[in-house]
Amino acid sequence: MVTVTGIISGSETNNALYKANSSTIRSLRYIRAQRIEGPQDGSFSLKGDNIRYTAKSTVSGIPGNHSKIRFTFLQSDRITPIPPSNLRFIINDIDGPNNEALATNCDANLRFLGTANPTNLNVINMPPNILAIGVVEENDGPTSRVMFEFKDVSVVELDNYANNGYLKDFDMNDDYPISKPIYVKCNSFTSNIYTQKDSVATNQSSEFKNEKELYMVITEPIYFDNDNSNIRSDAVFELKKVVDILNKYPELIIELRSHTDAKADDKYNMKLSNRRAKSSVQWIVKNGIDSKRIIGKGFGETKLVNECSNGVKCTEEQHQLNRRTEFVVINPEVIK
Structure with a gap:
């Protein structure tokens, strides 16, 4: 008190x-x-x-x-x-x-x-x-x-x-x-939500994957034009995959994570990734998914997958690996 x-x-x-x-x-x-x-x-x-x-x-x-x-x-x-x-x-x-x-x-x-x-x-x-x-x-x-x-x-x-x-x-x-x-009460990284591989049948392997202690929807990379958060036509196909999976598993909840490379200012990249996450979520919701089942979050350049941080010389291909969108499954136990 x-x-x-x-x-x-x-x-x-x-x-x-x-x-x-x-x-x-x-x-x-x-x-x-x-x-x-x-x-x-x-x-x-x-x-x-x-x-x-x-x-x-x-x-x-x-x-x-x-x-x-x-x-x-x-x-x-x-x-x-x-x-x-x-x-x-x-x-x-x-x-x-x-x-x-x-x-x-x-x-x-x-x-x-x-x-x-x-x-x-x-x-x-x-x-x-x-x-x-x-x-x-x-x-x-x-x-x-x-x-x-x-x-x-x-x-x-x-x-x-x-x-x-x-x-x-x-x-x-x-x-x-x-x-x-x-x-x-909280689940933790050691709970079955993130690490139990047997909770999903093997015939779902073409839809989901375990990566970095997370359970994720399998998609091809989703690209955005430079300094832009509009959904491109080539991204629509991958977002449609996510919509189909959410329709197939009506209790499934997904967190959409948007990441950038480190080429621009840190604060700018955080804002850009948030805009891209928001526009992707909006597209999914407009295509029939309840907004409570898809959560968008931008991470900017805080979770790079390689050494291409500020001031490091990298090829465009290396930078591209960091420009990615991930679809993390929050409750894979509902997948039968």
Whole structure:
């Protein structure tokens, strides 16, 4: 039980210091709230005794409207973190579809994620992350609430997805109770979701493959014109394969991952890959697939498959290997 009693500095900025106390964490005196990564921004303020984060996003839709935020729980000197403690956030009113989501890394001592029963959130475990995505547009309702409970932490990081002006109130003292909660624990990279090869029949080998500890749809490379995110005619054939597989397996969920080479600026490549992921997802949704079953994410040049990073001389063929789109199967256990 943590109560926020005021904001000391940084109101309406992306780096704020809050006054706080807790009956169970005696050393807690302050909370530092920061937006630590983009591509989008946001600002912190105080709403009652909750920390409010309002998105400042130039991009609409997930995953382009992403910003990573960090909460650091501090002692009286405003610098030293508290000893590792158990902490719980409840966040209200996550709207959808494709408007808002909240995620965290399962390796960061997350005990579980919780939501109401029934819920208007789609909870998806994509090791090492778990996320809750809004699926309907709604106003303050218990079915759009999500709880993140952590064990033995003094710092918490969350991936915030929100269109411009959308806000989230982070409650730590049960202002937003969840009735009949459903608790979801993380799968890990060692779970059968990513490594169990026997879960899919061998006659599906022409549709799927195991690669880099991931289970993926087999497609030929999908190309984009230079500095462009429009779907080319030669890419349509491969995207149609993905649509056919999603129709064949109606419970299947796929994460579309877009990657670039390292020839341009890092930030530019991240934005470009997000645009390409978004346009590919939009094409798939327009061709009859529910948006809850296909998630797009851009990785820029962060996951190169060779040594062709910034400043390294490479051939065009070597750079092309990094310009790729992957279709990662989130729940291969549904493939019969």
